[in-house]
Amino acid sequence: xxxxxxxxxxxxxxxxxxxxxxxxxxxxxxxxxxxxxxxxxxxxxxxxxxxxxxxxxxxxxxxxxxxxxxxxxxxxxxxxxxxxxxxxxxxxxxxxxxxxxxxxxxxxxxxxxxxxxxxxxxxxxxxxxx
Numbered sequence: 001x002x003x004x005x006x007x008x009x010x011x012x013x014x015x016x017x018x019x020x021x022x023x024x025x026x027x028x029x030x031x032x033x034x035x036x037x038x039x040x041x042x043x044x045x046x047x048x049x050x051x052x053x054x055x056x057x058x059x060x061x062x063x064x065x066x067x068x069x070x071x072x073x074x075x076x077x078x079x080x081x082x083x084x085x086x087x088x089x090x091x092x093x094x095x096x097x098x099x100x101x102x103x104x105x106x107x108x109x110x111x112x113x114x115x116x117x118x119x120x121x122x123x124x125x126x127x128x129x130x
Contacts, residue, residue, distance in 0.1 A: 037055075038064075038066050038099065038101065038102045039055070039057035039059075039064030039065070039066060039101075039102045039104070040057065040059050040064070041057040041058050041059025041060075041062070042057060042058060042059070043056070043057050044056050044057065044058045045128070045130065047114060047116060047123045047125055048123070049121045049122060050121040051069060051070055051118040051120065051121030052067055052068055052070050052078075052116065052118035052121060053067070053068055053070070053123075054080060054114060054115075054116035054123060055068065056130060058130045061106055061107060061108045061109075062105065062106050062107065063084065063104070063105060063106075063112050063114075063130055064082070064101075064102050064103065064104040065081075065082045065102065065103055065104075065114050065116070066080060066099050066100070066101035066102045067079065067080035067099060067100040067101055067116040067117070067118060068098070068099050069098075069118045069119075070118075072097060072098055073097065074097070075095040076095060076118065076119050077093070077094070077095055077117065077119060078093065078095070078096045078099070078100035078116075078119075079091060079092070079093035079094075079100055079115070079116065079117040080092055080093075080100045080101040080102075080103055080114075080115070080116050080117075081093075081103060081114070081115045081116075082104070082105050082107075082112055082114055083105070083112060083113045084105050084107040084108075084111075084112050085111045085112070085127060086110065087105060087106075087110075089113075090104070091103065093117070100116075100117075100118075107130065111128060111129050112127070112128060112130055113125060113126065113127055113128070114128070
């Protein structure tokens with residue numbers, strides 16, 4: 001092989017490596033403002049209230065919930081809880097910035113009661129089927 005062919009192959013190899021590196025850095029999810037869901041499964045319900053909202057997910061009989069504030073910033077009191085009928089309540093509360101939870105319980109085919117609090121606002125679902 002002559003020197004011109006070697007240079008062309010080296011240039012092509014460098015270009016391919018550079019392109020693959022750029023694609024890896026700028027692949028899906030880069031620059032996306034939304035975070036991955038904290039709960040796995042499909043979203044079955046969103047409970048809104050004056051100061052935030054609760055997202056409810058279900059997967060393979062498990063129910064998972066997370067409370068989010070409308071305005072992220074300073075720490076504020078937040079709470080989320082899930083209770084499957086006949087079982088104990090599973091809570092998570094405290095002073096958080098971005099979210100409370102996730103909390104997860106096995107509900108099977110039972111009804112669940114979901115509660116969420118952000119500051120002075122709250123929501124309580126009553127017994128619902130997810």
